[in-house]
Amino acid sequence: MSLNVGSYKFLAESSQMDFAGRLMLNHLGNQLLNAAGIHAEECGFGMNFLNKNHYTWVLSRLALECSEYPTQNEWFYIDTWLENVMNFFSKRNFIIRNMNGKIIGYARSVWSMIDMSSRNPVNLANLGDGIIYDYLAAEQECPIDGPSKINIKAKTPVQSSSVQYTDVDINGHCNSMHYIERMLNLISIDLLKTRRIKRFEISYHSEALYGDLLDNYYELDISDNKHLFEIRKHLTNEVTCKAKFFFGEIE
Amino acid sequence: MSLNVGSYKFLAESSQMDFAGRLMLNHLGNQLLNAAGIHAEECGFGMNFLNKNHYTWVLSRLALECSEYPTQNEWFYIDTWLENVMNFFSKRNFIIRNMNGKIIGYARSVWSMIDMSSRNPVNLANLGDGIIYDYLAAEQECPIDGPSKINIKAKTPVQSSSVQYTDVDINGHCNSMHYIERMLNLISIDLLKTRRIKRFEISYHSEALYGDLLDNYYELDISDNKHLFEIRKHLTNEVTCKAKFFFGEIE
Numbered sequence: 001m002s003l004n005v006g007s008y009k010f011l012a013e014s015s016q017m018d019f020a021g022r023l024m025l026n027h028l029g030n031q032l033l034n035a036a037g038i039h040a041e042e043c044g045f046g047m048n049f050l051n052k053n054h055y056t057w058v059l060s061r062l063a064l065e066c067s068e069y070p071t072q073n074e075w076f077y078i079d080t081w082l083e084n085v086m087n088f089f090s091k092r093n094f095i096i097r098n099m100n101g102k103i104i105g106y107a108r109s110v111w112s113m114i115d116m117s118s119r120n121p122v123n124l125a126n127l128g129d130g131i132i133y134d135y136l137a138a139e140q141e142c143p144i145d146g147p148s149k150i151n152i153k154a155k156t157p158v159q160s161s162s163v164q165y166t167d168v169d170i171n172g173h174c175n176s177m178h179y180i181e182r183m184l185n186l187i188s189i190d191l192l193k194t195r196r197i198k199r200f201e202i203s204y205h206s207e208a209l210y211g212d213l214l215d216n217y218y219e220l221d222i223s224d225n226k227h228l229f230e231i232r233k234h235l236t237n238e239v240t241c242k243a244k245f246f247f248g249e250i251e
Numbered sequence: 252m253s254l255n256v257g258s259y260k261f262l263a264e265s266s267q268m269d270f271a272g273r274l275m276l277n278h279l280g281n282q283l284l285n286a287a288g289i290h291a292e293e294c295g296f297g298m299n300f301l302n303k304n305h306y307t308w309v310l311s312r313l314a315l316e317c318s319e320y321p322t323q324n325e326w327f328y329i330d331t332w333l334e335n336v337m338n339f340f341s342k343r344n345f346i347i348r349n350m351n352g353k354i355i356g357y358a359r360s361v362w363s364m365i366d367m368s369s370r371n372p373v374n375l376a377n378l379g380d381g382i383i384y385d386y387l388a389a390e391q392e393c394p395i396d397g398p399s400k401i402n403i404k405a406k407t408p409v410q411s412s413s414v415q416y417t418d419v420d421i422n423g424h425c426n427s428m429h430y431i432e433r434m435l436n437l438i439s440i441d442l443l444k445t446r447r448i449k450r451f452e453i454s455y456h457s458e459a460l461y462g463d464l465l466d467n468y469y470e471l472d473i474s475d476n477k478h479l480f481e482i483r484k485h486l487t488n489e490v491t492c493k494a495k496f497f498f499g500e501i502e
Contacts, residue, residue, distance in 0.1 A: 014288070014298075014420065015281050015428065019461065021421045030266050037265070047265075072421060164436040165443060169265065170272045170323060177266065185415040189461065192416060210270065210440065
């Protein structure tokens with residue numbers, strides 16, 4: 001494994017388990033973000049450095065496939081590395097291992113860096129003399145498909161809810177994992193009981209702020225065993241994010 | 252400090268910050284529970300031992316006072332110890348220290364142990380030949396008042412919401428910190444912006460299960476600067492928990 005791959009250890013806490021004793025998707029997603037954050041920090045382009053320039057990393061897309069999920073009080077490992085950097089986007093991948101070192105999942109993500117005042121993307125080549133290009137680990141394998149296009153036909157929201165105090169981060173924006181929480185809570189509990197989330201994709205389009213009313217659209221494509229979500233701001237009809245869940249057998 | 256006092260280190264993660272960059276109360280509460288869990292495990296009466304006997308620890312009451320809250324990416328410490336054990340209840344206290352060792356908060360809690368099948372309390376003296384009595388640290392000081400009686404007069408709920416997938420734990424019961432999340436989201440954002448939670452108390456009375464519709468009662472006692480909450484099961488009108496918040500100046 002190249003030095004450009006970071007490996008971090010996390011605990012699957014009891015409070016993060018679902019009723020079946022598996023780490024909930026939103027909490028696993030949060031640990032992927034933590035791993036990404038620690039690795040970026042170690043490489044010298046983490047939030048501490050970025051904040052001085054009024055830049056911040058923004059998650060744009062995520063695709064995740066898991067054959068198993070960490071169970072209660074189990075330590076698990078996340079390896080992460082940069083696969084590629086293309087002007088305004090960087091591709092960061094992940095391997096999830098259980099406490100015995102067995103690979104239980106992979107993830108691919110796309111990030112952009114934005115200027116916090118304008119909210120416009122920043123060219124990554126301009127960051128600290130292109131420091132980020134020293135940290136690619138293109139040879140590291142991540143054998144899952146990247147995030148794909150998500151199309152949902154549903155015209156009527158199944159639920160609306162506001163962005164609340166506990167949803168927002170230090171910038172007043174809805175935490176990216178809290179959209180996933182909303183989606184999980186719209187999926188049939190019987191499905192969540194009898195199957196596992198085999199593949200998950202999400203794309204983020206605009207940022208919802210404290211107080212925004214969000215309309216949640218949900219569509220089940222039975223032919224393809226695909227669960228589609230779209231979250232729009234009620235006032236402007238702007239898409240904040242779209243997601244796709246595929247379920248599989250529990251091993 | 253006696254050996255009967257456990258001390259554990261936690262990270263205030265970005266995803267656990269509120270808009271003001273302070274650790275949210277529900278996340279701080281969760282780390283108190285984690286510290287309690289680790290300490291009980293180390294002493295030999297944690298969940299691993301208890302689960303074999305089909306027993307589990309249940310949080311009954313909590314009182315917390317904080318002069319400051321951990322900030323983003325700050326490590327903080329929680330010391331915890333058992334003050335007393337009285338047949339069906341044990342009293343566990345906490346000290347919260349910032350990364351420089353300065354005390355920023357105290358908490359007092361009351362726990363019972365229940366039989367998971369009957370949900371009835373178990374006499375703690377019967378647990379492993381009274382092992383728990385070897386681990387008291389009664390001499391350790393915790394200079395805040397314990398949880399007090401909470402009386403709310405409100406007759407009409409301000410909001411109702413169901414216990415959802417992401418709310419429940421491995422037993423299908425609503426996670427104790429998720430009630431706090433609901434309460435925080437009912438408090439005026441201006442108050443949360445301009446003041447800090449100085450003291451917080453909660454008492455748990457019955458367990459809400461997945462799918463239960465919960466009615467949230469909220470009352471502001473201006474004379475006493477006291478925010479009162481009660482959460483009842485809609486169907487049976489049973490109280491699941493009551494809480495009291497006091498706000499203070501931000502230092």
